[in-house]
Amino acid sequence: MPSDAHSLFPFNTFGLRQQADEVVILQHRSQLAALARHSGPRLMVGEGSNLLFTAPFNGQVVVNRLSGIEVTETDDAWRLTVQGGENWHRLVCYCLAHGMPGLENLALIPGTAGAAPIQNIGAYGVEFSRFCEQVESHDWHSGEIHHWPAAECAFGYRDSVFKHGARHHLILSITLRLPKAWQPVLGYGPLAALGEGATAQQVFEQVCATRRAKLPDPAELGNAGSFFKNPKVSRARADALQLAWPGLPVYPAEQGLVKLAAGWLIDQAGLKGTCVGGAAVHEQQALVLVNRGGATAEDVLRLAALVRERVSDRFGVVLEPEVRMIGADGETHLDEALSWLN
Template structure:
C-alpha cells in the first residue's frame, strides 16, 4: 500500500470542488486495453484504484493513497432507423458536448439535459436529470467491463433499475467499469416543457435549440462555473416524502413548493435549506450559494473537503430537525482508500 509521503500528484484541477488534495499516481487512459492493464497491475499490488471522468460529482476528503485513472476513452457511433437515431457513446465523452453535437446534427431529445457536467460514463450511475427529463428516458443499454477478466456485459434498460438519481450501478457491479451507453432518440420530436421553469416557452413556436439555449442560461445563473467557485452542482437530492408528512408540512408551510409523484410529495431541497436560513451562509470559506441553496461552493477555492463536508452535515441536521426530512447527498465521498458510504457522515439524530 502506498504511504502518505508517496502522494505527490495534484488532483486540484481534476475535481470541480477544486480541493487541493493529491494522489499517488494519476494516469489518463484512452482505450480499454490500457485501462485493463493499469487496473490489473495496481490491483495485484493491492493498491486502491478509482476512475474519474471530470471529477464533477466527487468530494475528496483527504489524499488518495492509490491510482486515479482519468477516463478519456472516446468515440461515438450513430445508426439511423426509420423512427429513431441510435447512439452508442463511449464513457469518456463529455456529456454536454454530446448534447451540443446532437442539437447541431438535428438529433433531438437531449436538450433538457444541457450543461450537466461530467462524462457519459457517470450519467447512468446517477440517472442524471434536469428540467423534467432524465437519461432513463433515452437509455437502451449500458456496457460494462470487468477489467480483471476483460469480460464485457450489456445491461439492458429494464435491468438498470433507474429511479430518481439512482440506478443499479450504485450498488451492484462493483467490480465492473462503465465503458459505453446506448441511447435511442425519436425522430418524432415532442418538446418537454412540463417543468415549471420551462412553462414560459410556447409549444407552437419552440425548437430544440431554443430549449437548449434557455436551459443553458438558467443553469449559468443558478450554478457558478467551477473554475470561479469550486462546486459539484446540487449537493443534495430533492426529497420524496409520504403523503402524510407532505400534507402535514403543507398545513404549516402553505408556500411549500412540491410536485406529486405516484401520490408521494417531491419537495425542493433548496427551499428547505432556504427556510433554515442557510442561503449565503459561509463558514471556513465554504458557502451556500446565494443564487441556489442546493449548491455548496468552495468560494475562494482554498477550503478543504472536510470543511465542505462539515457545512453539508450542518445543513443536513438543521433541515432534519426542522422538517423531519433527512436529505440525501448526491455526490460521492472519497477518502484515503476509496469511496466512503455517505451514511457514515449523514445520520439521523
C-alpha cells in the same frame, strides 16, 4: 509522499487539493489489460463534477478520456454509441446541431457520458434512463466486457446498479436511442412558459439560461453542482408541510410519493451564505455548496452536516447528499466521513 503528478486537484470541480497513490489517464482501450493488474483500491473518474474527495485516496485513480460518437439511424429513431470520456454537454450540443433532439433538458449538466448512467443524471423532468438503450462496461475484477440493457441497470432517482453491485465497473460507452417522434418536456419551472409549440433549440436555450443564472461555474467558484437530492416524502406528509409553508414546491415522484425542493428547504432554513471555513452555501442557489477559496474537505463535510441538521430541525425532513463522497479506500458517506474527523 505522492508527487504533484498524483494530485487530484485537476479531477474534481470542488477544487479540493487531495492526492492519490497513482493517477492514470485512460485514452485507449488497449490500456485496459495493463490496468487490470492493479490489485488495490481503484476509483474511476470522468470530470470529477459530482465527487467530494474526503481524504487522500490510497489507490489508483483512472480518468476516463475515451472518445468518439457513432450514429446509426432507423425509420423511427437515432441510435448513438458514445464513448465514456466524451463531455456530456458537448454531446447534447452535437445532437441538436445534427437535428437529433431529446437531450436538450439535460443541457449544461457537467461531467462525462460515462458518468451519466452511474448517477442517472436528470433535470427539468427528464432523466438519462429515458433514452438509455445499453451501457458497456469493463469489469476490473474479471477483466470482462459487459453489456447492460437498460432494464438491468436498476435506474432510480440519481441511482443505478453502478453505484451498488457494479461499482467495480468502468463505463466504456453508452448507447442512446432518440425517437424521431419528439415532443418537448415542459413541466418544470420556466420551461412551461415556452408553450407546446416550443422547439428543441428554444428548450435548450432556456435550460442553459436558467442554469447559468442559478448555478455557479466551477471554473470560477469550486462546486459539485446540486449537493443534496430532492427528498421524497408521502403525499400526506407533503400536504401537512404545505399547510405550514404554502410556498413549498412539490413535484411528482413514484406512486404514493412526491419530491420536495431541497434548495427551497435550505433557503427557508436561513442557510444561504452560511460559511464553514472556506466552504459556503451559495448565495443564489442554496442547493449548491461552494469553495470560496482554500476550502478543505473538512470544511465541506461540516457545512453539509450543518445544513442537514438545520433542515431536519425545521421541517422534519432529512436531506441525503447527491454528491458521491470518496474516502481513503473508496466510496463513503457523510456520517462515516465525519466520524474520521472526530
